[in-house]
Amino acid sequence: MTPEPKFAHQQEHQANKRTFLAWLRTCISLIALGFGIARFSLFLHQFQLSLTQKNPVINPIFNSANIRIFLVITGMIMIIISVCT
Secondary structure (H helix, E strand, O other), X not given: OOOOHHHHHHHHHHHHHHHHHHHHHHHHHXXXXXXXXXXXXXXHHHXXXXXXXXXXXXXOXXXXXXXXXXXXHHHHHHHHHHHHO
């Protein structure tokens, strides 16, 4: 037994909405993770500074600022992709 065409269209529309909302939820999570990494790295930096009384050595490529920027930009790009498709 197949659903009537009106109900089939409504089911497809609701499925598309759920998929779009899942994309947005994932994008917001990536952006929030980027900000969370930034705040936690600040805490670790201050903690190490208070223990050793020396500035910690920071890797020029793989540091928290670059990871934060990468996650935020990736989240924004994913939002644009999800809106355009």
